[in-house]
Amino acid sequence: MTPVGAxxxxxxxxxxxxxGSPDEAVVAFDNVTISFGPEPVLENISFRVRPxxxxxxxxxxxxxxxxxxxxxxGLLCPDSGRIIVFGxxxxxxxxxxxFQLRGSIGTVFQEGALFDSLNVRxxxxxxxxxxxxxxxxITRRVTEALRFVELEETLYKFPSQLSGGMRRRVAIARAIVxxxxxxxxxxxxxxxxxxxxxxxxxxxxxxxxxxRTSSLVVTHRLQDxxxxxxxxxxxxxxxxxxxxxxxxxxxxxxxxxxxxxxxxDGSTAELVHSKDPxxxxxxx
Amino acid sequence: xALETIDAAAKRGVLAVQDYALLSARALGNLFRRPFYRTxxxxxxxxxxxxxxxxxxxxxxxxxxxLALQSSSTLTQFGATDFTGQLVSFSMIKEIGPxxxxxxxxxxxxxxxASELGSMIVTEQIDAMRSLGTxxxxxxxxxxxxxxxxxxxxxxxxxxxxxxxxxxMVSVVMLGQNGSQYFHIAYQSLQYPDILQGLVKxxxxxxxxxxxxxxxxxxxxxxxxxxxxxxxxxxxVSSVLIIATDFLISRFMIGIFxx
Numbered sequence: 001m002t003p004v005g006a007x008x009x010x011x012x013x014x015x016x017x018x019x020g021s022p023d024e025a026v027v028a029f030d031n032v033t034i035s036f037g038p039e040p041v042l043e044n045i046s047f048r049v050r051p052x053x054x055x056x057x058x059x060x061x062x063x064x065x066x067x068x069x070x071x072x073x074g075l076l077c078p079d080s081g082r083i084i085v086f087g088x089x090x091x092x093x094x095x096x097x098x099f100q101l102r103g104s105i106g107t108v109f110q111e112g113a114l115f116d117s118l119n120v121r122x123x124x125x126x127x128x129x130x131x132x133x134x135x136x137x138i139t140r141r142v143t144e145a146l147r148f149v150e151l152e153e154t155l156y157k158f159p160s161q162l163s164g165g166m167r168r169r170v171a172i173a174r175a176i177v178x179x180x181x182x183x184x185x186x187x188x189x190x191x192x193x194x195x196x197x198x199x200x201x202x203x204x205x206x207x208x209x210x211x212r213t214s215s216l217v218v219t220h221r222l223q224d225x226x227x228x229x230x231x232x233x234x235x236x237x238x239x240x241x242x243x244x245x246x247x248x249x250x251x252x253x254x255x256x257x258x259x260x261x262x263x264x265d266g267s268t269a270e271l272v273h274s275k276d277p278x279x280x281x282x283x284x
Numbered sequence: 285x286a287l288e289t290i291d292a293a294a295k296r297g298v299l300a301v302q303d304y305a306l307l308s309a310r311a312l313g314n315l316f317r318r319p320f321y322r323t324x325x326x327x328x329x330x331x332x333x334x335x336x337x338x339x340x341x342x343x344x345x346x347x348x349x350x351l352a353l354q355s356s357s358t359l360t361q362f363g364a365t366d367f368t369g370q371l372v373s374f375s376m377i378k379e380i381g382p383x384x385x386x387x388x389x390x391x392x393x394x395x396x397x398a399s400e401l402g403s404m405i406v407t408e409q410i411d412a413m414r415s416l417g418t419x420x421x422x423x424x425x426x427x428x429x430x431x432x433x434x435x436x437x438x439x440x441x442x443x444x445x446x447x448x449x450x451x452x453m454v455s456v457v458m459l460g461q462n463g464s465q466y467f468h469i470a471y472q473s474l475q476y477p478d479i480l481q482g483l484v485k486x487x488x489x490x491x492x493x494x495x496x497x498x499x500x501x502x503x504x505x506x507x508x509x510x511x512x513x514x515x516x517x518x519x520x521v522s523s524v525l526i527i528a529t530d531f532l533i534s535r536f537m538i539g540i541f542x543x
Binding site: 075099107110130 | 319403407408409411412413414415416417418419
């Protein structure tokens with residue numbers, strides 16, 4: 001794939017469907033447009049997320065990154081265009097059917113969006129509780145998910161008793177507890193200090209490299225994005241480690257939004273060598 | 285310019301009514317669809333019903349008392365103080381009991397529902413719930429509607445009873461009337477349509493309180509300021525609707541039963 005756009009307000013030349021059949025992609029956007037007023041928020045967005053792929057969505061604050069994520073799991077409905085998730089056109093599904101589909105998607109919201117009235121166990125095991133699984137089974141699976149984010153000790157604490165970073169980690173545990181086929185991360189490190197941000201990115205990377213789950217990561221923090229692209233999670237050392245110089249994770253690629261449009265869709269190398277003035281300025 | 289403003293306001297109004305109708309219909313439709321959130325209904329019944337009991341008892345008691353005081357002073361002019369019990373029981377059961385109890389429950393619970401759901405909206409908890417495959421209308425709205433309707437029905441009965449007792453106490457202790465005469469007249473003068481009127485109203489009022497509270501909560505926008513706005517709107521709109529609906533039901537019932 002090549003970098004697209006040539007000016008500061010660069011756009012995809014023509015919204016031609018990206019290569020690859022929508023059927024083989026986990027997520028496929030074809031010419032999606034959505035507006036909340038007279039002006040569209042996102043216009044003619046087309047891209048794919050393939051199985052096992054991690055796509056990092058970059059862009060300035062307020063450009064519509066979170067809106068795009070909400071379109072993926074059907075929380076918002078596009079004005080035009082097609083959104084295909086796991087081979088089903090979600091823009092044509094009824095809300096009732098979307099609840100079924102969302103069972104295969106894990107979402108980590110910007111501020112965690114944990115339920116205040118439930119403790120960590122019930123928050124993480126929410127979906128399992130709704131499925132009326134036996135209590136022991138729920139506790140076992142929740143503990144397993146919390147172990148993944150290294151927060152086993154918080155099982156019976158309430159969200160108000162956790163720090164911002166811990167809430168984000170619990171939100172990740174909630175997203176992965178049912179082993180979803182796709183995970184959506186909405187600015188998982190937003191508002192966190194650098195050390196906690198690194199911990200969160202390490203978890204995102206761990207999920208990517210251990211489970212090979214497809215994911216769409218929204219962020220406006222370049223350091224997080226490049227850390228994801230240039231590091232891998234080592235199971236042996238149980239921590240992330242840098243890839244050899246000039247190498248990037250082949251399953252991680254970038255999307256960039258600017259002025260309602262998708263101005264970049266390509267690999268790490270293509271992004272850093274882009275001649276697009278906006279991208280160069282953004283990366284500077 | 286002015287026309288455009290009126291046009292936009294009218295469209296917003298129609299859209300709001302449409303959204304309200306859709307929310308109410310979908311929430312009620314969920315009554316017949318699994319899963320049925322029985323635990324949530326009981327939890328809401330506890331919060332709405334048991335939680336509102338003290339204010340309903342207190343307001344009911346004092347309203348009954350003040351009705352006895354006021355009606356007695358008027359009836360004295362006609363030498364008909366014996367009918368204090370009838371006036372108190374009529375007023376409490378047909379009008380004051382259902383309306384004031386509904387207004388009290390609305391002030392306490394429509395605002396509570398709007399602020400709770402509104403806070404969940406602004407902190408993305410509702411989005412999280414939908415993402416986790418749960419319909420918030422089924423999990424949050426439907427239990428509140430069922431619990432409010434059922435509990436308001438019983439709260440009104442309690443308020444009526446306590447109000448008549450309060451009126452009796454004032455009549456006996458402060459006005460020196462005969463207690464057994466008060467209760468005898470209060471009971472004898474009541475007819476089936478009066479009771480029916482008093483019991484039909486809380487069903488409508490309960491529906492209004494819960495649906496308006498949830499509606500304004502679910503359409504909250506704009507952070508904590510928006511939550512405050514939704515809370516106020518929920519109380520104001522539900523209170524006005526309760527009084528307007530009371531008028532319509534009274535007119536309808538009087539038309540049917542002639543009293």
